[in-house]
Amino acid sequence: MSSRYSLWSLARQALRRHRDWAPAWRTPVPKPAYDIIIIGGGGHGLATAYFLAKKHGIRNVAVLERGWIGGGNSGRNTQVVRSNYFYKASVDFFEHSLKLYESLSRELNFNIMLSQRGIVTLAHSRHDLETNRRWANAILLNGVDSEILTAEGVKRIEPLINLNARFPVYGGFVQHRGGLARHDAVNWGFARAADALGVDILQNCPVSGFETRAGRIAGVATPHGVLRAGRFVINVAGHSSVLAEHAGLRLPLISMALQAMVTEPVKPMLRSIVLSPTAHVYASQSDRGEIVIGGAADVYSSYAQRGSLAVIEDFVAAAVELFPAFARLKLMRHWAGIVDISPDTSPIMGKTPVDNLYLNCGWGTGGFKAIPAGGDTMAFTVANDRPHPLIAPFALDRFERGALIDEGAAAGVAH
Amino acid sequence: MLRIPCPWCGLRDEKEFAYGGEAHVERPQGGASDAAWADYLYFRRNVKGIAYERWQHARGCRQWFNVARDNVTHEIRATYRNDQAKPQLDDPERRL
Numbered sequence: 001m002s003s004r005y006s007l008w009s010l011a012r013q014a015l016r017r018h019r020d021w022a023p024a025w026r027t028p029v030p031k032p033a034y035d036i037i038i039i040g041g042g043g044h045g046l047a048t049a050y051f052l053a054k055k056h057g058i059r060n061v062a063v064l065e066r067g068w069i070g071g072g073n074s075g076r077n078t079q080v081v082r083s084n085y086f087y088k089a090s091v092d093f094f095e096h097s098l099k100l101y102e103s104l105s106r107e108l109n110f111n112i113m114l115s116q117r118g119i120v121t122l123a124h125s126r127h128d129l130e131t132n133r134r135w136a137n138a139i140l141l142n143g144v145d146s147e148i149l150t151a152e153g154v155k156r157i158e159p160l161i162n163l164n165a166r167f168p169v170y171g172g173f174v175q176h177r178g179g180l181a182r183h184d185a186v187n188w189g190f191a192r193a194a195d196a197l198g199v200d201i202l203q204n205c206p207v208s209g210f211e212t213r214a215g216r217i218a219g220v221a222t223p224h225g226v227l228r229a230g231r232f233v234i235n236v237a238g239h240s241s242v243l244a245e246h247a248g249l250r251l252p253l254i255s256m257a258l259q260a261m262v263t264e265p266v267k268p269m270l271r272s273i274v275l276s277p278t279a280h281v282y283a284s285q286s287d288r289g290e291i292v293i294g295g296a297a298d299v300y301s302s303y304a305q306r307g308s309l310a311v312i313e314d315f316v317a318a319a320v321e322l323f324p325a326f327a328r329l330k331l332m333r334h335w336a337g338i339v340d341i342s343p344d345t346s347p348i349m350g351k352t353p354v355d356n357l358y359l360n361c362g363w364g365t366g367g368f369k370a371i372p373a374g375g376d377t378m379a380f381t382v383a384n385d386r387p388h389p390l391i392a393p394f395a396l397d398r399f400e401r402g403a404l405i406d407e408g409a410a411a412g413v414a415h
Numbered sequence: 416m417l418r419i420p421c422p423w424c425g426l427r428d429e430k431e432f433a434y435g436g437e438a439h440v441e442r443p444q445g446g447a448s449d450a451a452w453a454d455y456l457y458f459r460r461n462v463k464g465i466a467y468e469r470w471q472h473a474r475g476c477r478q479w480f481n482v483a484r485d486n487v488t489h490e491i492r493a494t495y496r497n498d499q500a501k502p503q504l505d506d507p508e509r510r511l
Contacts, residue, residue: 241461252457254436255486300417300434303463303487310416310430343457400453 005109024188025195030202033228034062036382037220039207039243040235041065042074043183043368044360046190046201047375048233048382050108053197055376056383061199062229064222066206070187073237076337077368078260078284078294080273082119082178084139084146089393090346090407091142096390097373101181104372110189112181113287118272119178120149120157122322124167128278135409136173148173157272158323165321167278178273180284186371209246216355217247231382233358238303238338240361247354251361252399253340256297258365259307261315261334265289269325277409281318283326291326293319297339297365307336339364344404349374349391350381358382359396417489421472422480422496435469437461438481439501465492465506 003009003022013020036052038045041063052058065071081101083094105112123129132148139146149172151163163169191201202224211219211226219226236243238255265288275282280296295315298307312334320327342348342362347370352359360378363370377388387395393405417429437459443451466486471479483493483504493502 239463241459242463245460250454250458251461252453252459253461254459255461255463300484301461301466301468301486302489304489308416308429310428399457400449402449 024192025201028200028202030062030200030205030222030224030227031060032225034200035060035229036231036233037061037227037229038063038233038235039220040072040237041069041191041201041203042072042235042237043187043190043371044363044374044378045233045235046187046194047371048235048360048378049199049201049375050190050194050197051375051379052383053194053199056379058383059198061194062227063194063199063201064205064207064220064227065201065203068203069191069201070184073337073339073363073367074187074371075183076260076335077183078282078292079180079183079286079368080119080178080282080284080366081114081181081369082175083144083369084119084121084135084173084175084178085407086135086138086409087405087407088142089405091139091144093373093377093390093394094369095142095144096376097370098177100372100376101369102177104181104186104189108189108193110185110192112185112189114179114181115287116177116179117284118157118174118176120154120172120174120272120274122154122172122274122276122278123170124165124276124278125170129170131409132171132173139175144175145177146173146175158270158274160269160323160325161274162322162324165279167276167321169322174272180273180286182287183368186368190371190375207243212247217357231356231358233360233378233382235360235378237361237363237367238340240340240359244352244359247352247357249352249354249357251348251359251396252343253348253362254301255303255338255340256300257302257304257307257336258294258297258339259311259315259334259336260292260294261312261331262286262290262292263326263329264332266291266329270323274322276318276322279318279322281315281322283319283323290332291319291329297341298336303338305336305338339367341365343399344406344408346405346407347374347394348396349378349394350387350396351385352396417484417491419470419482419491420494421475421478422494423476423478424472427472427475431472431474433471433473435471435479438467438469463487465504467501470494
């Protein structure tokens with residue numbers, strides 16, 4: 001087991017020229033059977049394993065990752081954390097997540113570099129202003145911080161913004177507690193903490209099918225043979241439909257490519273996360289100084305982990321119009337992740353028609369901010385075989401009941 | 416950038432088209448159950464491989480038509496009008 005990270009351990013390792021650091025988690029030999037198998041080693045899967053071990057005392061757990069930890073959407077997102085949703089069910093859930101993020105570094109003994117620098121949503125017309133006011137007030141009524149901004153208020157936060165852009169900036173609103181957390185640190189922190197509690201993390205372990213017995217899942221087919229467990233959790237984002245089909249389930253999801261990109265690193269020029277739902281773009285500056293630019297998903301189904309140049313052009317055009325100074329920067333990297341978009345852009349979490357199979361999917365373009373709460377509530381749901389109260393509204397059967405939670409506006413662009 | 420051969424206008428850039436979701440989804444008969452309506456409205460195959468889709472040449476002739484597209488390689492395998500039969504294509508079965 002790896003030792004506790006501290007200033008003392010850093011100093012001690014520095015004296016040994018950093019040659020003695022133990023790996024952050026083990027590479028275990030798979031056991032033939034577990035209590036719970038979690039398919040998908042992204043943030044949600046790792047967090048679920050961690051909370052199962054920590055809060056519910058279930059330590060005989062495996063997390064199966066087909067690639068490497070942090071190689072999927074958990075390492076491809078743009079690191080935004082926020083809870084400025086519209087409906088009570090969403091605000092309650094995402095606020096729980098943001099609160100867990102606020103103490104996560106201490107909880108995991110891993111610096112997740114949380115920076116609550118604020119997220120600014122722009123209004124580009126009088127009608128946008130009215131919508132933003134309604135949205136910001138709904139957030140306040142749900143007990144979460146939010147402040148309406150004038151155009152000058154936006155300019156005070158972001159002096160480099162062009163208020164007279166093609167779509168002029170009329171104002172907006174800010175959630176000051178929104179911000180960024182380092183995504184790799186969140187993955188690694190949960191992986192290390194779960195491993196320390198006895199969870200087996202199996203990388204390079206794709207699942208190619210289920211073994212069923214009497215309507216229940218008995219095991220999963222992997223390169224290590226069939227691994228058995230009492231309960232199974234699907235946490236595989238863009239591949240949820242493909243995997244669920246093997247268990248005989250159909251899901252209300254479309255998988256699409258979501259792109260993002262970073263510029264070369266520069267001195268601090270952007271303070272908050274600035275988001276324009278109208279121009280379909282948002283930008284922030286990473287701790288390394290890169291401007292991180294994201295926007296809406298490519299609008300057709302894709303499993304390719306690469307998107308269209310036309311979409312990159314749209315992101316860049318919108319970003320440069322809002323911040324003309326960005327025009328001087330070079331793009332360094334761009335990438336795509338495959339996201340699973342649900343009809344109401346809200347997640348699908350909880351039990352499935354298959355007795356011992358649980359589902360955590362439909363995060364679409366915004367799963368990163370939900371990692372701690374997704375793990376916490378799914379661990380409760382799997383351990384007790386009943387939905388955690390916070391995720392009961394997000395059950396798969398809401399589509400049949402017509403109880404959709406339409407967060408199109410809040411989930412659309414900001415991730 | 417996809418280049419899509421519109422059955423009426425020929426080969427055009429992706430930017431001219433709008434995506435309309437899965438094709439060949441059948442509307443249930445009147446009196447169908449809530450589950451059947453939910454399935455029709457929201458549930459999809461979301462296949463990995465050859466996807467049969469509805470597209471509209473929105474910034475061109477504005478006609479709706481169908482596209483058979485490999486959503487892993489982004490290769491357009493066929494386009495066909497709404498009154499034409501769904502082509503039978505070999506799916507490379509690139510599952511999981």
